[in-house]
Amino acid sequence: MAQATEARKVGGKRLQALRSGVDTGRAYPLAEAVKLAKAGAKAKFDETIEISMNLGIDPRHADQAVRGMLSLPNGTGKTLRVAVFAKGAKADEAKAAGADIVGAEDLAEVVQGGTMDFDRCIATPDMMALVGRLGKVLGPRGLMPNPKLGTVTMDVKGAVQAAKAGQVEFRAEKAGIVHAGIGKASFPEDKILENARAFIEAIQRAKPTGAKGTYVKKVSLSSTMGPGVKVDVASLTG
Structure with a gap:
């Protein structure tokens, strides 16, 4: 029964790809792939345009990890909910910058209880002794503040504003795949293309x-519910 259901899903995706004019056996230049991914968004909601990159790495080795933050030139079209661990003047700064949740011990208690109604977590350095105790809760969700990502910082205002402006975090998974939302189907093609190029360049950097060997192996684009569109990796250089 499960196999039959899965077969129908695969068949449905292939049919959807054909209807969207996507040749699943072909790799398209980036600009054309963006056009097709946008055209494939047929749902009644504003689908996210997603990019996926298969990298020639093994993230289990420390010297092959790929992780960072990127401010997309045209934002993501999604408003992140931001939590900030801070006290005093820095807590006031976070609230003024637009943080959704600000606190210290009180916020830690809420998080420890399993309530994490936020997409990005920022902390001032003096809060890390407290936040560190939440590692088992925040870590698995990719929400643990990290100085290398700019989420442990005294520049609370800058970190909150960057998150609200469309900053995305990327991190290669076990299979060496990194992915992110790079806009909405309602975005003009040139805006999606600009975001896609910025993301790809960030991964290359x-x-x-x-x-070792080939670094960027495969790239594909899709909307949330639409068919995947393969990108010609060779077209990304030069």
């Missing part, structure tokens, strides 16, 4: 020292 983040190439780890331990990466």
